[in-house]
Amino acid sequence: MYIENGAGAYVWDADGHKLLDLMCGDWLLPLGHCHPSVVEATKTQVENGTTFCSPHTTLGIELxxxxxxxxxxxxxxxxxxxxxxxxxxxxxxxxxxxxxxxxAKMRGGYHGTHDVSLIANGRFQNPDLVPPGLVPGTENSVVLLPYNHVDETLRIIEERSGDLAAVIVEPILGGTGMIPATREYLQALREVTTKHDIVLIFDEVVTFPVGLHGVQGMFGITPDLTTLGKAIGGGLPLGAFGGRADIMDLTDPVLDPSTQMRHATTLGGTPVCLAAGLAQVQALTPEVHDHMDALAERLRSGVRDLATRMDVPLQVTGVAHVFGLHWSEIPVVDFESALASDRVTMSKISMGLLNEGFLMFKSAAGTVSAPMTAGDIDSFLGALEKVLTESGLARSA
Structure with a gap:
């Protein structure tokens, strides 16, 4: 898809088709496209300078x-x-x-495109695939954990605790199709990592805008480190990592000029990105979160009702404003059960929805955004019913 422009909840492709955008820039835009405060903050900072290779006087501290x-x-x-x-x-x-x-990472965990993340990555349909070009030995430096399976996960961590530096987890497994972790699972990770002085990292790059306090606030579980990205940049390139002061102090050259953990990034946290990100974070008010949550639950409830009425094995996962669709007879709770989903069928459904004016990931994951309305969700559900009917997938009417 080649997109010409976007406004609010919609984008227009190169052929002039108007599409409800359920991708939102790959989870970057919970406020939709061209939110006025984000646009204004970005324009103002562009006019004052894009980057200086020195800290901005206020933006970094404010964000x-x-x-x-x-x-x-x-x-x-x-x-x-x-x-x-x-x-x-x-x-x-x-x-x-x-x-x-x-x-230690989850089977199906997606943490970007660096070497560790590419082991048992959720974007790959083959769970055992080791892609070419990785640093030799990477595979042997990664321990794989079964997401949402407490007993087996604890057994593995206990066995490997002596050489484990960190456990990293997406509290909602994104690349595998928006599968939430259970509170029990995350709490078990917290307890066992504390016991063995293992650093627990919550990857909230995708999940930060699910609520005022991310998934960690939703579940009341405190990680040692948190990674962020996507929505914190207001649509511009920005990420972050942070957490316990005693761990983060290793990156501070003022505290230790000889540190080997120096973190340098030429364009990380440039003023324009900080300005856009600050405007977006400030605009994500409790009312906005409540609105998006209600729309997404309307969508998930509607999909479940549709699947029952049409007698199809269509499942919907997700929490807050994100969701994933799966064509499977078994509950989707982890990487292996997500792989059981018929991806060919889901790809056909995604293409059918695209032809009806709804832009989604080919994997059938999606997100609502603040400019959307209940009418948009109902239109999506109507289009999904039409696609299921006309494709011959529905077993009853």
């Missing part, structure tokens, strides 16, 4: 403060260019802090 108020676990924060850079650096920081060399 850091806004993020810390939402995520109290983030006692110190550093900005990056992307979520990939944030997770990559957070993992290196955990290794430096603990003196251990191994990372």
């Amino acid at each position: 850091a403060d806004a993020l810390q108020r939402r995520l109290p676990s983030v006692e110190r924060i550093r900005f990056t260019t992307s979520g990939t850079e944030a997770t990559m650096t957070a993992l290196r920081l955990a290794r430096a802090f603990t003196g251990r060399g191994t990372i």
Whole structure:
């Protein structure tokens, strides 16, 4: 798809088709396209300079403060260019802090495109695929955990605790189709990592805007480090990592000029990105979150009702403003069960929805945004019913 422009909840492609945007820039735009305050803040800063290779007098502090108020676990924060850079650096920081060399991640976890993330990555249909070009030994430095399976996860972590630097987890498994972790699972991770002095990292690059305090606030679980990206930049390239002061102090050259954990980033936290991000974070008010949550629950409830009425194995996952669709007879709770979804059928459904004016990821994951209305959601559900009927997928009417 080649997109010409966007406004609010919609985009227009190169052929002039108007599409309801359920991708929102790959989760970047919970306020929709061209939100007035984000546009104004960006234009103002562009006119005052894009980047200086020195800190801006106020923007970095203001956005850091806004993020810390939402995520109290983030006692110190550093900005990056992307979520990939944030997770990559957070993992290196955990290794430096603990003196251990191994990372535990979820089967199906997606943390960007650095080497560790590409092991058992949720974007790959083959769970055992090791892509070419990784640093030799990467596969052996990663321990894989079964998402949402408490007993097996605890067994693996206990066995490997002596060489584990960190456990990194998406509290909603994004690349696999918006599968929420259970509170029990995240709490078990918190307890076992505390027991063994393992750094617990919540990757909230996608999930930060699910509420005022991210998923960690929703579940009341405090990680040691948090990685951020996407929505914190207001549509411009921005990421961040932060957390416990004693861990983050390793990146501070003022405290230790000889530190080997120096974090440098040419374009991480440039003034234009900070300005756009600050405007977006400030505009994500409780009322906006409530509106998006209500719309997404209307969508999820509507999909469930439609699946029952049409007698199809269509499942919907997600929480707050994000969702994923799956064509499967078994409950989708982890990477393996998500792989059981018929991706060919879901791809056909996504293409059918595109032809009806709804832009989604080919994987059938999506998100609502603040400019959307109940009418938009009902139109989506009507289009989904039409696609299921006309494709011959429905077993009853």
